[in-house]
Amino acid sequence: MSEYILEIKHVSKYFHGLVAINDLSMKVKKGQIYGIIGPNGAGKTTLFNCITGIYTPEEGQILWKGKEIKGTTPFKIAELGILRTFQTIRLFAEMSVAENIMSGRHIKSKQKWYNGIIHTPAYYKDEKENWEKVGELMDFFNLSEYATIPAGDLSYGIQRRIEMARALAAEPELLILDEPAAGLNENETLELTQTILKIQAMGVTIMMIEHDMEMVMSLTEYITVINFGARISAGLPAFVQDDPVVVEAYIGSDEEDEHE
Amino acid sequence: MTKMFPKFAASLAVCTALVSASVAADVIKIGVQAPITGQYASEGQSIDNGVRLIVDQFNAKGGILGKKIEVVSCDDQGTAQQAAICAKKLVNEGVKAVIGSYTSGATEAAQTTYFRAGILQTSDGTSDSLITHKYWTFFRNSFPNSAEAEYTAKYFVDGKKYKKIVVLSDYSSYSTDLADSVVKALKAKNGNIIYEGKIKSGTQNFTAALTKIKSMDPDVIYYSGYYTDGGLLRAQQIQLGIKADFVGGDSNDNPDFMKLAGGSAEGTFLINVPTPDILPYDIAKQFLVDYKAKYNMMPASIWSLMNIDGLRAVLNGMETTKSEDTKVIAAAMHKLKDFPGITGPVTFREDGERLGGGYMTYEVQADKSYKIVYK
Amino acid sequence: MMTKTSMIALVLLIFMGFFPMFVDSAWLAVGTTFLVFSVVAFSQDIILGRAGVFHMGHALFFGLGAYTTAILNVQFGWPILATWAPSVLIPMVCAFLLAGPIIHLKGDYLLVATIGFNIIFIQILENDVFGLTGGPNGIFGIDIVRLFGIQFASQTYMYYMAFILLGITLFIMRNLDKSKFGRAMFYINKDEIAAQSMGISIRYYKLYAFILGAGIAGAAGSMFSVQYSAVSPEAFNVTQSIMFFTIVLVGGSASLPGVLIGTFIMFVLPEVFREFATARYLVFGLAMILTMILRPRGIWPVKFGNIPSFLKKDVK
């Protein structure tokens, strides 16, 4: 097995004949924080959707620990240990924060099919363990005080934290964060940076799309830049930052304006 | 479960108290189970009205066995399920006898419940299946489908000498039963049935089925269902240029049949027992006068009068035996011989069947009047 | 530790338990049917309110249970008790076979497919396939429950049997809601994509809901056929399915008190207002519209946040 946990090889994805991702390749090392940047509509989220099984790319390979996972259904991808957050937050809005996080425990729960009808001692043990884990995560993300509040009623920043807690509850090997800092204020962004580092320290590999350059540069160890679905640059943060192709791509778009 | 028992016992005691209370009361309850709303509302209302008229007449004379009669009505909407619910309800009300229902299906659905409770039931349902159980509680006050079927077969084979016969029915209990009986009777007389089919009542569009029938070039199309579909069948038959005769079973005999068929009604044949207004009996004439006086209209059809005869037979049984015991009354009813009824003499067979039946065939004229063509 | 809801539930259960002592047997029959219909409504709620599947053919499973009991008892002479297991299992197997191929359909497409199954079911019953279903008349003369020579014939017995069935159903519902399975259904209901991304198989849990719901509806159907000693197709047609569908949404989907209130309003009130026979459904329709406008999530909407108390310690 190679040192890379996730390898994307020459992946292309089309919508109605229009190319969304064009012959894209990248390799993610275990334990890395890997950044993906690029102007809006460049195909970053589409790439994440391809990895997590929501879309199936027409061409190329996606290897997870050396095994092809292209075309695998999303829930099986999650079972493999790849969990994600969403650019447009997708929480179970009417349900409480604790219940939201509990959804991450789904794949770890050992309840049998009959436990939906009748409870057994093993069920009680399993249920308790999982709720305890939810409690730990709420502590970790400072969410305990909101435990019973419907997730949809909380502020944007808190919702982002719930989404990360939910993904983390599944004890992922790879955590995919789609613009985790979008909509956060400066303090919250700072806090988020610390949290992501803590998650990395737990041994979780992280891939993230982010527009906040400061954050990306300080956090990531390797960056791929995408524009029009294709890779235009890749390398260490410092290299990418000064790459003229990248600068060109960003100036050529209205990127910054949209995020003001 | 064991904890439940005290509650069981307690509530059982309450129930028994309630039941005995209603028995001790100074009224005799008669149930009416009829389609008071729904598709057959006019028939159901006629039955209810007729029963109340007779009961009022009895009560005016001081009731029966020294007690007043009370009528309890339940609307079965002409459906089997609602009938089952009504049956439970009327049993719980403590009625002695139930008059109805109009449709065979609703009658049959309720039969077992009345039998188990020992409650008399009398209905105009014509399905032969109604008497197969041989329940001592059940009396048919009309004539069975098999009688109509035998008459129909005789008319088709001996009278008209049809060579290619099509038999259609809808899905109702009555209609399928009548069609089955007609097919059986025809086969017994070596009639040649080229097609048997079912149409779904209320579908309105029968052209597809009729087009198929057209390709078989039949002499006659016999329909055993109700007038609401029969009229349309006839109209669409003429529209498609199918030159066969159209013969409708008794439930096609309704003014709406003529309206639905429009210009196509002329030449249609209908088979039925005599209509109320041509009943020759004095008792019938008196009843119709009273009915008209009270409700300012005529009963919907002869079927409601048949039910009234059922009621009169039950009350007669009570009077002659001076008993409220349904077993005793039933025994007396089985012994009735030519009891003068509104619809003719009433005689019940041991299985509850009413004996007799005089059918005739009418041909619809251009002015929508009837001409008797076969007796 | 008792929430307000479970307090009310307990009071209601006690009331329902002693109900037979206050009323005559006609009302007891209404009460029994109320209990049976609540069980069906709860089973519909598993599929519609929990898994969020737009299922408008639930009378099919209710009817399958009723007909299983009726056919086995009347045509094959089985005692009623022996028909209970098949009347639960057959609907479950059918649910699996029918829902399997269509479970991937989106909301309204699935809705019409389930209506289709219901209509096909009615047509099979009406056409008297294999001479078993009794055609449009249905089947009459279904026996009563007999055990050790005791005949459980009185309405009171029927009432308590239905009461116990409702108890079992509530027990299952509670267990479901407190398990991974019930939660998975809610997650799917609220956001399919997020649920999938958390490792939840949509197909598995939707089918689980269907099969469990069908089984419970089948048990209720069996009870229904014994209560009325007759079954016929129109008791299980699409109109009935729509009624169960509406009960859940008017009451409040996934809410136990909501579904009970829904059943009461949609079933018992029309019985009470029988006097106004003709106008009652007009008023009824108006009430449905008004309820939805004033309380779009139902009269008693579900409240989430039912989590272990040790997690609530920091909640302000």
Add this chain to the structure above:
Amino acid sequence: MDIFLQQIVNGLTIGSLYALVALGYTMVYGVMRLINFAHGDLVALSAFVGLTVYTQIFGEGITSLVAVIAVFMFTAAIIAVVGVLLERLAYRPLRTAPRLSAVVSALGAGLVIQNAVMLIWGPNMKIFPSEIFPSTIWEIGGIVVTFTQVMILGISAMLMVTLFFFINRTKMGTAIRAVAIDQDAAKLMGINVNRIIMVIFIIGSALGAVAGLFIGAYYRGITFDMGWMYGLNAFVAAIMGGIGNIPGAMLGGLLLGLFNAMITGYISSQWAETFTFILLIVILVFRPTGILGETVAEKV
């Protein structure tokens, strides 16, 4: 062979009635994502209103073409008003509510209309006079075609073609399509969404009204609860074609009518509904959004 052609004529006649009703379902669905369960009852209401207008205002026995056209126009206008009221009172307050709340409201509205018809016109079948259209019958090579059938086929085709051009070639039609694709974006572009929805209900209800009148004229007997059957068939037609898709509803209606006629004519009338729904389910298993419906991928 002439039997086969006759079945095609039968099937197309009923099919175009389904298509007219299906258009009402599909247009409302396209814009509001709502199954308007009350639509079938509007169709039934139209038949009763039309009958009353005909007999009360013009009196029975009048066959003048002008009177018939007037009855159609007048009835369609009344039903359109009812449709708009329906939207205002029962659906608009629920536009932001959970989707199923609006469905229940629609079911309730259907009950209200159906029972109002029963209270006003009574529970018994009412019968259309037979002289609305001339009883002319043409026989062409063994196939029988009636005047009424020709009217149904001709008028339906004309209405559908007009609608097609209206949707695809006019400014209002473009606005309707825009609202169907993205209501919020359309609002930002200055389109008055409420007005578009009103137009949709006017067109849909009027088409349903025409179908209701044809049902009365063709089949003669009308009952207060007949809307359910026509509504369900039309709804199935709309789903088959791909709900929300206008040509899909037309195709679905005609297909359903033809399929029904063929099944009844060649296989069995007793199993016609079963075959219809098996066809529908098979279509959906292989094309989950109907024949012409497009798979819309959810934005993630």
